[in-house]
Amino acid sequence: MDSSSKATCFRIPEQVFPSSGRRMQRLGFGTGAYPPVTPEPLGQAIVEAISSGLVKSRDELFITSKLWCSDAYGDLVLPALNRSLHDAYGDLVLPALNRSLQNLKLEYLDLYLIHWPVTLKRGRYDFGVRKEEIFPMDSAPYGGMQPDVEPKEGEEYCKANGIIVIGYSPLGAYGTLWGNKVIENEMLKEIAEAKGKTVAQICLRWAFEEGVGVIVKSFNGERMKHNLEIFDWS
Numbered sequence: 001m002d003s004s005s006k007a008t009c010f011r012i013p014e015q016v017f018p019s020s021g022r023r024m025q026r027l028g029f030g031t032g033a034y035p036p037v038t039p040e041p042l043g044q045a046i047v048e049a050i051s052s053g054l055v056k057s058r059d060e061l062f063i064t065s066k067l068w069c070s071d072a073y074g075d076l077v078l079p080a081l082n083r084s085l086h087d088a089y090g091d092l093v094l095p096a097l098n099r100s101l102q103n104l105k106l107e108y109l110d111l112y113l114i115h116w117p118v119t120l121k122r123g124r125y126d127f128g129v130r131k132e133e134i135f136p137m138d139s140a141p142y143g144g145m146q147p148d149v150e151p152k153e154g155e156e157y158c159k160a161n162g163i164i165v166i167g168y169s170p171l172g173a174y175g176t177l178w179g180n181k182v183i184e185n186e187m188l189k190e191i192a193e194a195k196g197k198t199v200a201q202i203c204l205r206w207a208f209e210e211g212v213g214v215i216v217k218s219f220n221g222e223r224m225k226h227n228l229e230i231f232d233w234s
Contacts, residue, residue: 013231015164015213022110024062026208027228030168030217043105064111064215065100069120069134113166165212171200195233198226205230 014023031042046063049055100109119135158165173179182188183199192199200216204227207214216227 012228013208017164018162024110024164024213026213027204027230028062028064028213028215029224030215032217040103040105043103047105058106062110063104063106064113065104065109066113066115068115069118070122070124072114072119073122159211166215167207167212168215170207170214170216171203197233201226201230205233 012025012027015026016023046055046058046061050058055061100112101107117136120129121133124133155165157163169176169179172182174181174183182203185199188199188202192202195202197205200223204214204216208230218224218227
């Protein structure tokens with residue numbers, strides 16, 4: 001992290017899961033990379049943070065991993081993703097989840113997300129996928145969560161059915177194969193200038209006010225700090 005970055009201390013608003021009472025921060029730190037990299041360094045960082053006292057315990061963290069598309073088959077993933085099932089059956093179930101847990105050096109995850117609502121050929125973990133290798137998955141309609149994207153049917157479906165929407169790549173994933181240029185939107189630039197904020201902060205605040213959880217990624221210390229500073233202005 002940049003040495004010029006200073007810690008920002010405040011409480012991030014939380015969302016309560018109706019089914020369990022578990023709390024999840026509405027703003028999360030994304031750790032994915034493109035091209036994809038191994039998750040082992042993240043697992044080691046979690047271990048070091050807890051052992052050094054920077055984080056008091058694992059229970060203070062809400063950690064999410066994703067189900068990759070080539071693991072999205074009924075015999076590879078079961079719907080009950082909890083610690084008791086893992087302890088009872090071990091490696092006999094949830095091979096994709098077990099792999100995530102092993103890589104992250106964790107006993108359990110707080111949330112396991114479907115990466116994209118499609119399936120790929122079994123065992124395919126690289127990019128450069130051909131169209132004929134992509135298969136549909138039964139799911140709720142799927143849409144973007146950015147200020148320049150019209151609300152989709154999927155968002156309304158989730159709200160009506162008590163499903164918490166998570167917005168990943170809320171800044172458009174600029175520079176990736178699937179990204180867009182929301183960060184260069186002229187109207188958002190005008191709003192940001194009027195508010196004295198960055199375009200990224202405007203996008204994140206908009207998503208927060210839409211009632212979704214937001215996962216935002218940066219490897220720049222100052223931008224990480226800015227991404228957290230979206231709750232103290234209107």
